[in-house]
Amino acid sequence: KAGVTQTPRYLIKTRGQQVTLSCSPISGHRSVSWYQQTPGQGLQFLFEYFSETQRNKGNFPGRFSGRQFSNSRSEMNVSTLELGDSALYLCASSLRPGQGAYEQYFGPGTRLTVT
């Protein structure tokens, strides 16, 4: 069974631009969560989607948004990029929502560098 895939793997953007990252969950998994990982803050939860609805949201500004499609694929968007947005963005999928209640599997991540 194929794992979680994320595209692109690497991205370089300049401040003020916007970026869209894509995630395809494991087949049959309907819940997708997004995380930001930085050396200073570790792994921080952004949001979770299930059945095209945002079920849960972390403490990030409104510049960070996401959506989920009917095939469970998900995208996240960051507008007006700031230098501090440079991070590894990870997507994780699980059978159902409630990140901890069901085993969650991560993708390889998208490394975003903002210059």
Added chain:
Amino acid sequence: QKEVEQDPGPLSVPEGAIVSLNCTYSNSAFQYFMWYRQYSRKGPELLMYTYSSGNKEDGRFTAQVDKSSKYISLFIRDSQPSDSATYLCAMSDTGGFKTIFGAGTRLFVKA
């Protein structure tokens, strides 16, 4: 005080050693406990997943949860250089709607 505390290391051990990795937490609502392994430039890989207290064993890996002490551990027996990675603990409340990750412990196993 962070909800989940994990010593970032680094922890360096010789090949074949028993490794003990630990996390403490403050939220008594946590019911699900996970350990992830993350290699450099890769996403975290789920190693162990346990519910409530007790032990769980999978090959060379053993996870222990002591809810009375709010303390979880991951033991790696007969450690190998391929075990060199960052190990992240994570825990979630009953509904699974809030998952908090530890900072991760960097482990180096020397051949």
